[in-house]
Amino acid sequence: MSLETTLDQLRQIAESVVRAEAPIIDKEAKWPQNSIKALQQEGFGGFVVPQENGGHGQGLYGLARACEILGEESGSAGLCFGMHCVGTAMIVAKATEHQKKNFLEPIAAGEHLTTLALSEPGTGAHFYYPQTQLLTSSSGGFIVNGEKTFVSNGGYADSYVLSTMGVDPDATQHEFSCVVVEEGMKGIAWGPEWDGLGMRGNSSRSLSLSNVALPEGNLLGAQGDQLWYIFQVVAPYFLTAMSGTYLGIAQAAFDVVREHLKSRVYRHNGVSLDQISLLQHRLGMLWAKIERTRQLIYHATQQYDKGDPAAVLAILSSKAEVANCVVEVVNEAMTLAGGIAYRDNSRLDVLLRDARAAHIMGPTTDILYTWLGRAVLDQPILDS
Known part of the structure; x- marks a missing residue:
């Protein structure tokens, strides 16, 4: 099955089960049980499990795309699925026969969730x-x-x-x-x-x-072996899962405000908001910000999957850049949508609160930029 076909199936789950559960998740601080169960039942629990162990065998590019799709509907569902995939990748990296049988095969069968x-x-x-x-x-x-x-x-x-x-x-x-x-x-x-x-x-x-x-x-x-795991497995998989999820949140905010501008009409003069040049300009800037961040994430993950060692820097920068992107996009979307976006528990309210975690989740944005600076200066990434 091609990646695009796989993602189409995942998107169907996202637009039905995940979308339906998302308001309850936020209102009740409820773990996305229905969403995760649906993903497991359709075989997505083994998304990064090797094919020989019953999984899809997807790499970072597939993980970024999957988390983006889920993040558009629910940041929590995207993150919880992503963390399962990161934990799975940790087990995959140097799996023994015992670990393949007792962890990877049940994960691929949708019978085991890890993190x-x-x-x-x-x-x-x-x-x-x-x-x-x-x-x-x-x-x-x-x-x-x-x-x-x-x-x-x-x-x-x-x-x-x-x-x-x-x-x-x-x-x-x-x-x-x-x-x-x-x-x-x-x-x-x-x-x-x-x-x-x-x-x-x-x-x-x-x-x-x-x-x-x-x-x-x-x-x-x-x-x-832990430091090997941190930089060879945790860093690329975790940063990719986070980047994809927050990219999805940014896209969701863009879609909300785009529909608002297309549907809102001033009663006093009949002018639709999508006809106002200033708002057209500002929405165009949001599109460009999201798209350049998307292309960084896609490029970084594709190069990593090909084994390019230079991809590591792009992977590090992806999470830092998407954190800036998602916070700025959701903030601006709320401004463009006006007072109705500021209602309690509006869609943009939820997205704004979810987006703010992007800078905080470690490695924080400041740490990532510091690591990048050290790397390009040929200095050790970690403090001695």
Whole structure:
């Protein structure tokens, strides 16, 4: 099946199930259960799972397009699906036969939802410096102790891909590991329900882990591989999922204000807003802003899928640029729509609140631009 055919099927789900659930998601801060379930039932749970393991085998370009489609209808649904794909990509990267059978095949079958859990209290946007401990168990396997914050899909996923400190007592501060913690394991406790300003369906909850026993087969890659995962898997997949979702939100805001200008007519003189040159000019600027951001994201992801090492810089800049784009576009759309856009819980109200998270979700816009500057100056990306 071609990517375009696959995306057409996804768009049908987005325009029916996701669109119908979106108002409830925002009003009740409800996790998008119907939307995610519909995607899983139609095989999209395995979107980035290799074909040999039953999945679609899609790369970053496909992920960007999928999240864009979902983001147009619901930012939360796009983000929750995207985080599942990021967690899946982490498992795919160095999957053992055990992990293929126990995680990837159920994911592809729509029977398993996963997600990422990297952020921790006290480290802020520097999510790549975990303090969660991974200890060797005397009975075999590992013991996990620590706390994670802002875990999207928190409490609804079947597994959580965690970053931890190194196992070896002599490990350096940069030797981190990644593991898969499964829902229902003893020692897991969830914090309060998520009640955010925007992205209200994400269920971005805190996760406490107290002496959680993990089998050895739940270690991803080798001990100390976490930084490899961060820059080879998390960064490209996470930034792409975020970029696609926020691009969809920007497009949704554009569509709302475009229809407003086409349908609104002044009663005193019969002039339609779409006939006013100033408004035509300002809408044209919004289109250009969205389209140049879209082309950056598409180019970056296509080049990455081809194996071009230079694509990394474009991937980093994509999320920073789309954050600027979506906030500016939704703000301007609200201005162009006037007072009716400022009503409580209008469509642009929801989009504005969802869009604002783009700058905040780590890596933040400021961090991404700093990394870009360091990279083009041939300096180490991370602080020593």
